[in-house]
Amino acid sequence: MKKIRFTLPLFVLVLLAVACNKKSDFNYYYYSPEEYAVLSQHLNLNDVPEDYSVEFPNHLRVQGLFPRPVERDKAVLGRVLFYDKSLSKDAKVACASCHKQDAGFGDTKAVSLGVYDRPGDRNSIALASVSNFSAYYGTDLNGSLAIRFFWDNRAATVKEQSEGSLTNPKEMDMHLSEVAAAVQAQPYYEPLFKKAYGDVNVTQERVLESIANFINAMGSYQSKFDDEASKTMGTNNYNFDYKTTFAGFSAAENRGKTLYENNCSSCHSASMGRPMLYNSNNGLDAVTGSDRGVGGVTSLNKDEGTFKVPTLRNITLTAPYMHDGRFATLEQVVEHYSTGVKNHPNLDFRLKVGNQSKLLHLTSSEKQDLITFLGTVTDDKVRTATRFADPFK
């Protein structure tokens, strides 16, 4: 008994003495030292990859919307491919040359310049919310009804869109076999392919798939609009009215939101989710010009002069606007809808009153309120997130 009384406190003391350990700090490795040495010669990549998963805000999730799953290792590879200029005929143009991170992965030029400074045909569409569409495109649904890519909707999937740009003579002007060969020639792709696919075999399909994974990871859903919509909606998602006043919005933002919901959401979506229609004519011109838009692809009369309806997420980052970049500022865009809509034969019925084009005739303060509201749909984080940044040294 004496021994027990003696030893018990001893146990407690021993335990207390060893009770203090510094916090565990594990070492995570993604690349072997040899692999990382090769990568580090050309690239600034973290020794472990970032998280590329996309999460929709609650107000979109409760509507049954979901992003396309992203495979992290393929997104890492896709990021390097996206910024690699060796995938172009003159080795000076990458996907990122026309889809700049600072511009929400759009371009600041009305029309981008491709290889040998060849001007393209249309304004670069901002990619930063492609995952917005991804639940609907390709084989998820009936392909003919799914959201498509390019201003003329000629690509059914992100992979097709990437292929279209890589092979376009005015953009990167490559055959896919040349792209695969260019990738094969770069030493830094070996460890990246090994991680993404388990082997170092470079194929055209894998290149396109990896780029698609990176683009699908460009989720841009941490805007003020998303925060407020999710808070306001709460669990009351049945027939939620986005015109409801958002407590965290200023008066001008709420007024602008009401104007948007009443006049713009029937095409561009009340929730800033997937646009409500695939293509439309918005009265930029009275007649179809040399650019026939979707009509040039389908050859259907009803599609002549119609173009893809884009999402308005990050719209404040993606000037200039419209398929040809004709409007340098949002003020000019708003002015178009206020006083400038032309009565094109295929003008969307939502922009018509009877047989005439509908003009909103907004006051100056209404125009400003609308633009103020559109600022709330900007997610600044996508501009600075390192996981989307140029990895090349």
Place this chain on the structure above:
Amino acid sequence: MKIHNTLRFLLISAVFCITCPVFAQHFYYAPNAVHIPMMSEKNDAALTVGIGRGSGYRALEVQAAYSPLRHVAIMFNYFDAGSKEVERLKETGGRGKLTEAGAGVYQGMTNGCISLLAGYGQGYFFNNYGLERISRFEVQRWFVQPALMYQDKFFRGGLAIRLNRLYYSEGETAFNIDENELNAIQNIEERSVFFLPELGIHTGINFAPFALNLSLTTIFPKTYNLNFARFNSNFSLTLDIGRMVKKEGKGK
């Protein structure tokens, strides 16, 4: 009849432990069989060798206990779980080793013994995920173990609670492993120090100086998000060295 039934049960358990296939799984901790020493006087000693089995592993376990002084016991435990081929990167799965020593006090009773022991051990857990992806974690474990053992001429049974303090002192892992495994590892790193109570139940048949035993050990709290192997069933053979030595001494 009772002996025969118990013996039958133990032999079936032995067959299960030794022969049933193990489906390799990854694990970052596995409990070794709780060691409940049966001591009554100075110079009592026992050596136990057994096969342990848990989720995803089979283990070799060696336990030894000795009483250098009346009421004082020391013990040694060795636990070697999983296949060596895992560490040679020829098989995927998990592997772990733990070596520990303890000391404490006991009080012999007419048919049994109560004891209170404490100790310290070190070891590691290694996992091979294939494609040259591995993880390895060094662990330190302190424990305090109150226990109760009953023994008569033919049977023995025991109950112990082992209160562990488990610390992961070092670790490294491939990052591109299954998300479930990576999450488990990150959870372990975040929580870092674990207070893990384990319950051990022991039963056996005496064939002096030997005993055939079956032990069941389980971690109390749920550890599903840590990928700890939660259970250990162990079939073992104990040699009561102290009794053997005393018999020989009497014989002389």
